[in-house]
Amino acid sequence: MIDINSEKKIAVLIDAENAQYSVLDYVLKELSKHGHILVKKAYGDWSSDCLKNWKQQLNELAINPIQQFAYTQGKNSSDAAMIIDAMDLLYSNKFDAFALVSSDSDFTKLASRLKESEIYVFGVGEKKTPIAFRNACDDFMYTEVIRERYTAKDDVDIVVTDKVKRSVSKEIRNKLRMDTKLVNILRGAVSEYTDEDGWSFLGQCGGLIKRQYPDFSSKNYGFNTLSQLVEATELFDIERRSTGTGALHIYIKDQRK
Secondary structure, rough: OOOOOOOEEEEEEEEEEHHHHHHHHHHHHHHOOOOOEEEEEEOOOOOHHHHHHHHHHHOOOOOEEEEEEOOOOOOHHHHHHHHHHHHHHHHHHOEEEEEEOOOHHHHHHHHHHHOOOEEEEEEEEEEOHHHHHHOOOOOOEEEHHHHHHHHHOOOOOOOOOHHHHHOOOOOOOOHHHOOOHHHHHHHHHHHOOOOOOOOOOOOOOOOHHHHHHHHHHHHHHOOOHHHHHHHHHHHEEEEEEEEOOOOEEEEEOOOOO
């Protein structure tokens, strides 16, 4: 039996007018990895033809549809209802995290307000989502990446071993190296935690990267873990050290050092 109190208690709020019903199943599966989903609500004008295809997904996934009629044609009236509900849920003090499923920048302020109350905020939206909303979240997930991961026919993991370099094609390695933003993000984080011998603990680097770039994920580049991504670039030396308890900590060093 799941111990709810040992996991994040998550409220999932979906802006149906700025989200895709076809990806909801995958989104909920991904969020479930981070905790226990207690509330699932979707907001929209369900009398609109634009949302007529949502019914089956809402029923199958047990998502509670919240009706909000459009007061003015062409205006999204569900935003306010979703924000008001979010604040009511916040003040109930029952939740550790909120997931805001939308590609609309109008929820930037809501995400910031939730974080001010020490609530962890997941954002879920398309890659077109304005950067302000992405950065207002603690963790922003792209629906395109989530869809690709759950619908891939050949889901083959790259094993973190000395064989990784041979597993990754030269084309992929060069593509990663040519991504200036990615390289700068990795090297910048490594430089912050470099010890006197030039080594940095990858766990600390990953934490810093996520705080600086909430939409960063190794999965965006086709890798399940940060260590796999780092190793694939072949820009860093990698060392695995035993902690004495059987666990391994990964340390990396910029090869330019």
